[in-house]
Amino acid sequence: MSYKKKSTRTVKSGRKREKWTDLFPRYLTFISHMRPILRETRRIIINLDADLLLDTEILDKIRQEEEKRNIRKVRALSEFSAMYRSNIYEIIKDFIIKYREKIPIIDIKDYIVDFLYEAVNALNVLRHITNPDEANLEDTYLYNITKFIEARLFPRGANLKIIYEKLLKFSQNFYECQRHTLQPHTYYREILESPDYFEIPGVSPKVYQIINNIISLFNLDPNFGEFPEKENYEIPMILKGDIFLPYIDSIANAEEEATESIAERLGLRLIDNIFLAPNEDLVKILLDNNFLRESKQSDGKIRLYPQFSNETLLLYYLAFASQRRGFLSKELINWISMNFAFLIYMGILKWKLSDENILYPIFKDLQTNEKVLPYLMKLICFPNYLGLDKMKIRDSPQYRKEIFNFMGAEIDNLKNLISEIADFCEKFDKERKNN
Amino acid sequence: MSEFEDLTWNKLLQEFGKSLENAIEHLENRDIENIPGAKDALIQRLNDMKLIFPKNNGDIFIKSINDNIQNAFFPNTKTFSEAFEKILKSRTHEQDFIINELLNGFVSSKAKAIASGTQGPIIDRMVEAFSKRNDFHIVDHQFFAMFGDPNKPRHYVRKQLEELINMFGLISEELVVEKDVRTSEQKTYTFYTFPDDIIKLLEEKYLIIDQELGYAYVSDAFDRNVFICMFLANIAINRDDMEKIGGAYTINGISAIFALIILLSFLPKISVDETNPILNDPNYDEANMSIIPKSWMMKQVLESLFEPLIKIIAYRLGGGLWLSKIIGSEVNRKIMNQIRFLIKDVNKWILGQLVRVEIPIFISIGNILTEVLVGYKED
Numbered sequence: 001m002s003y004k005k006k007s008t009r010t011v012k013s014g015r016k017r018e019k020w021t022d023l024f025p026r027y028l029t030f031i032s033h034m035r036p037i038l039r040e041t042r043r044i045i046i047n048l049d050a051d052l053l054l055d056t057e058i059l060d061k062i063r064q065e066e067e068k069r070n071i072r073k074v075r076a077l078s079e080f081s082a083m084y085r086s087n088i089y090e091i092i093k094d095f096i097i098k099y100r101e102k103i104p105i106i107d108i109k110d111y112i113v114d115f116l117y118e119a120v121n122a123l124n125v126l127r128h129i130t131n132p133d134e135a136n137l138e139d140t141y142l143y144n145i146t147k148f149i150e151a152r153l154f155p156r157g158a159n160l161k162i163i164y165e166k167l168l169k170f171s172q173n174f175y176e177c178q179r180h181t182l183q184p185h186t187y188y189r190e191i192l193e194s195p196d197y198f199e200i201p202g203v204s205p206k207v208y209q210i211i212n213n214i215i216s217l218f219n220l221d222p223n224f225g226e227f228p229e230k231e232n233y234e235i236p237m238i239l240k241g242d243i244f245l246p247y248i249d250s251i252a253n254a255e256e257e258a259t260e261s262i263a264e265r266l267g268l269r270l271i272d273n274i275f276l277a278p279n280e281d282l283v284k285i286l287l288d289n290n291f292l293r294e295s296k297q298s299d300g301k302i303r304l305y306p307q308f309s310n311e312t313l314l315l316y317y318l319a320f321a322s323q324r325r326g327f328l329s330k331e332l333i334n335w336i337s338m339n340f341a342f343l344i345y346m347g348i349l350k351w352k353l354s355d356e357n358i359l360y361p362i363f364k365d366l367q368t369n370e371k372v373l374p375y376l377m378k379l380i381c382f383p384n385y386l387g388l389d390k391m392k393i394r395d396s397p398q399y400r401k402e403i404f405n406f407m408g409a410e411i412d413n414l415k416n417l418i419s420e421i422a423d424f425c426e427k428f429d430k431e432r433k434n435n
Numbered sequence: 436m437s438e439f440e441d442l443t444w445n446k447l448l449q450e451f452g453k454s455l456e457n458a459i460e461h462l463e464n465r466d467i468e469n470i471p472g473a474k475d476a477l478i479q480r481l482n483d484m485k486l487i488f489p490k491n492n493g494d495i496f497i498k499s500i501n502d503n504i505q506n507a508f509f510p511n512t513k514t515f516s517e518a519f520e521k522i523l524k525s526r527t528h529e530q531d532f533i534i535n536e537l538l539n540g541f542v543s544s545k546a547k548a549i550a551s552g553t554q555g556p557i558i559d560r561m562v563e564a565f566s567k568r569n570d571f572h573i574v575d576h577q578f579f580a581m582f583g584d585p586n587k588p589r590h591y592v593r594k595q596l597e598e599l600i601n602m603f604g605l606i607s608e609e610l611v612v613e614k615d616v617r618t619s620e621q622k623t624y625t626f627y628t629f630p631d632d633i634i635k636l637l638e639e640k641y642l643i644i645d646q647e648l649g650y651a652y653v654s655d656a657f658d659r660n661v662f663i664c665m666f667l668a669n670i671a672i673n674r675d676d677m678e679k680i681g682g683a684y685t686i687n688g689i690s691a692i693f694a695l696i697i698l699l700s701f702l703p704k705i706s707v708d709e710t711n712p713i714l715n716d717p718n719y720d721e722a723n724m725s726i727i728p729k730s731w732m733m734k735q736v737l738e739s740l741f742e743p744l745i746k747i748i749a750y751r752l753g754g755g756l757w758l759s760k761i762i763g764s765e766v767n768r769k770i771m772n773q774i775r776f777l778i779k780d781v782n783k784w785i786l787g788q789l790v791r792v793e794i795p796i797f798i799s800i801g802n803i804l805t806e807v808l809v810g811y812k813e814d
Contacts, residue, residue: 094648145510172717213776219787220732222468246773290712290786305469307787309718366567401581 009415018390019406020382024132026376034368035123037085038359040066042116045092050109054100056093063089064108078351080371087362095358108249112358122352125425126345126372130379137384141425145344146385148424152417153181154322154336154386160267161285163319169288176413178311183208183319186399191329193260200265200321201329203314207262209247210255211313213243214266218306225271229280234303236292239277267316282316297344325388333381333392338404340386341376344415345369347421370400443758447750448493450743455485457739458731467730475707477728480703487807493747495807499700499800504693507796508534509671509752515604516632518668520593522637523661529794531660533696534667559660561599571634571642572626596627603665606630637661640677674753675722687767690749690757694741695774697748699782699791702727713786719768729789732775738768759785 044062047051052058067082092112099108130142137143143238150156152170157163167178187204203211222236244256257260260270267282268420278286283304286292291312292304321328328336349363362368374395381390468474488495505511507525510518564573564581579592600607608626615622629637638644641657670689679784680686704725713719713726719743730736742763749757761767783790791797 071778098645098647196687209776215784216732216776219784219789220729221465246769246776293787305787308468308782309716309787311718 018378020075020134020379021132023375023378023399024130027372027379028127029077030080031127031366031373033081034084035127037081037088038116038123041085041088041092042113045112045116048109050106051094053109053112054105056096059093059096070235073320075188080367083367084362088359091358091362098422114403115354115357115359118353118357119363122349123434124364125348125352129344129348134384141428142344143385144428145347145421145425146380147338149340149343149417150386153178153340154318154325156322159315160281160319161288163322164285164315165289167315167319167322168311171315174397174413174417175311176411177417178318179203179208179314180319180411180414181339182314182332183337184331186331186335190331192254193261198324198327199329200324200332201328202332202335203317206252206255207371208314210243210252210262211266211317212240212310214268215308215310215313217242218308221331222306222383223275224303225275227283228271232300232301233276234297235283236304236306237277239269240274240276243276262359265317265320266313267320268313286312287314294432325386328388328392330392330394333388334377334394336371336387336398337377337381337388337390337393340380341373342369342422343418344376344380344420346423349426350418350422366404368403370397371403374400380389438644443750443755444493447743447747447758448489448496451747452485454491454743455481458736459485461733461739462730465730465733468728469732470705470707470711470726470728473728474730476703476705477730480701481810484804487753487811490807495803496747496751498803499648499697500693500748503796503800503803504696504748505810506750508693509689510668511671513672515630515668515672516636517634517673517704519664522664522667522671525796526660526664527790527795530796533796534663535660545803547756552553558599558662561596561662562653562657562659565657566653569652571648571653572628574627575625599662600627602669603662604666604669633665646734675756677709677756677760679686683762686753686757686760687745690745690752691774693743693752694744697800698731698740698744699727700797701804702731702791704791707812713788713790716785718783719785719790723772723793724790725793726788727791732789734775735774737775738772742767743790 021304044066048058048062064084064086095112096105096108103111125141128141130137130140151166152174155163155166157166182203183205184202187202190201190204191199192201192207217238218236222238223236225237227233227235240259243259244252259276263270263276267279267285268276269279271277278292285293286306286308287294287304289305291308293307294306295303297303321332343361349360353360353363374393378390378393380386381388381393436662444456446463459478462474462478462481466474468477485732489497501511506521508522510521512518512521554603560581561573564578565571568577575593575596578596579589599605607627608628610624610626612622612624614620628634637657641654641661642651642652644651670680670685677683704730707713707726714721731740742761746758746761749761
């Protein structure tokens with residue numbers, strides 16, 4: 001008989017901190033270190049005679065003194081705190097040097113105090129974004145902001161048609177964001193046809209081009225064939241070969257081989273292995289949304305003429321992914337949750353910080369982002385929020401670097417959405433206070 | 436040789452005339468339009484073009500290509516900064532879409548060209564790398580730290596970076612550190628930045644120089660299109676040097692892109708019945724969009740129009756050298772086919788109708804034809 005103690009761990013190593021009660025404190029760790037630094041700096045500036053600010057060496061000395069008080073034992077935390085504090089002081093110093101000739105120093109001091117006040121407020125919201133035990137879920141920022149974004153970019157619904165129509169409703173204002181949600185920057189890691197048949201990858205630039213080709217071919221000169229599920233009806237069809245005709249040097253070979261899988265995600269099906277035609281579900285959706293027009297032929301048959309828009313098929317892909325959110329590829333899950341986390345974070349900042357706040361760059365800095373967003377990404381994957389498989393969120397710093405580096409490259413439409421989130425936060429906060 | 440004696444030019448104009456006849460014939464045989472009068476409007480426009488384009492030695496082409504296309508996208512100069520300035524100044528939000536979409540979808544489909552597969556993100560990475568520093572330089576080591584994969588050799592990223600540096604015409608400076616703190620060995624850092632005359636041009640809008648703090652950082656307007664403008668400027672000034680611009684493929688690509696812009700500009704606007712559902716579609720904005728006939732995108736029509744038009748563009752941009760590189764091969768025909776599916780954001784589908792977003796380049800080229808047409812009808 002062996003006396004060796006048996007391990008009670010049932011999950012793989014490295015995956016032990018996946019419960020809400022484990023993840024939430026980790027999300028709070030760095031935020032709860034940032035806030036005191038900002039508050040302390042604000043207190044110091046308030047107590048400092050405005051004229052002393054003119055001599056930037058005084059600020060350097062104060063910072064050095066502050067650093068001496070650092071008593072944190074964890075190296076990562078003390079390093080982060082030092083970096084964070086030094087960034088704040090550098091920004092304040094630059095602001096003073098830049099404006100000391102143009103603005104009275106007393107006003108400069110007021111500005112700095114205001115900026116710090118706003119930053120502390122933003123961190124306050126981030127700190128109380130939700131509850132440790134998920135109590136009163138409907139009353140938390142995290143739940144409400146996630147649902148606000150989800151309704152626009154990744155809605156839920158009882159069936160594909162409901163989801164599609166929800167997406168279509170917001171496509172006028174946020175189509176580019178909806179498209180962005182489906183297009184991971186790490187598309188080169190995706191496998192078009194996974195051995196796991198159900199897995200849904202993101203849309204690569206080439207697949208996006210192919211979707212455009214399909215739309216153009218349907219609109220230009222489609223063939224028509226019998227609607228297998230409905231007698232006396234004809235549906236539009238295009239030749240599969242025509243889609244890949246423009247590609248040279250086998251640059252779309254992988255896509256050609258995966259035609260059937262790509263087609264399924266677009267609501268299309270292969271007929272006789274030659275034609276691509278909409279499936280029964282898509283036909284219903286298209287008819288209801290005016291993307292197909294009925295026309296009675298001389299032989300009595302009803303022909304369905306396509307009149308597709310740019311978004312017609314892409315929104316189906318998004319609706320399909322949303323409905324089967326349990327089967328998304330690793331890349332797509334990481335991409336969607338990162339974008340949601342980024343939008344929540346930026347929405348709160350937009351709400352709390354004025355546009356001219358000099359501390360914005362600290363919040364947008366990669367070093368700050370990588371401390372806050374990965375845990376936010378995991379929190380919003382929980383069933384009450386997006387309901388994605390959080391085990392697929394990659395923890396490797398290299399991967400984070402790969403996807404986080406692109407957060408700065410926002411598209412204009414995302415900025416509009418961030419503004420709407422900020423307005424929503426303001427409204428939600430007022431309602432909460434009134435109740 | 437003067438334009439009046441140029442036999443090649445005359446031959447090209449004749450070929451284009453014949454292609455118009457072919458296209459009209461195809462159009463008369465089939466009707467894919469569902470707006471009454473759309474097909475007739477297109478046939479009428481092609482007939483007008485057949486009549487007017489050969490006049491005055493192809494004056495309309497010369498004006499459209501020399502005054503509009505070249506000024507906006509491909510300046511006829513040997514000075515890099517002058518070419519870059521012209522392209523940069525003609526930028527508008529929508530024009531950016533054209534260049535991006537076209538280059539992404541087209542020139543890029545060949546490995547050597549810009550923005551293909553893995554190179555696409557690299558341009559974004561360059562924007563990010565420049566944005567992260569406050570001296571408007573990027574350093575190879577920093578670039579690797581930001582985007583490199585520790586599991587892959589460093590030379591992978593460096594090689595890609597160098598390729599892009601050459602393509603855009605950036606300059607490099609080396610800094611030799613005699614004793615590296617960590618390894619105690621000599622270390623060389625390579626800094627990349629823009630040439631001085633380009634930096635001066637960027638200062639107006641894309642680059643903020645803070646004299647007091649000694650910082651130079653990029654503004655929000657600094658984006659991937661700044662690099663794409665440099666790419667175009669680089670090709671424009673080196674148009675006579677086949678090796679530098681990437682050979683026949685680039686020539687075919689660039690000529691086809693401009694041919695598409697010219698063709699789109701000449702297409703007639705269609706008026707629709709007030710009950711047409713497109714007018715109620717939230718994505719259709721009557722103020723800056725117009726419905727154009729879609730029959731020109733039919734394979735048979737486009738193929739017959741495109742080859743002579745590409746040749747005309749190539750001849751005007753690069754003379755006999757460029758013209759000799761436009762070969763009617765199978766590959767080129769595929770490229771022409773591909774052109775049908777480009778520029779989705781300025782030329783979009785709304786409820787089955789093709790809609791052109793009225794951007795300045797389309798309007799100014801379209802106006803040349805309209806003016807000549809009005810004058811011709813008055814005569």
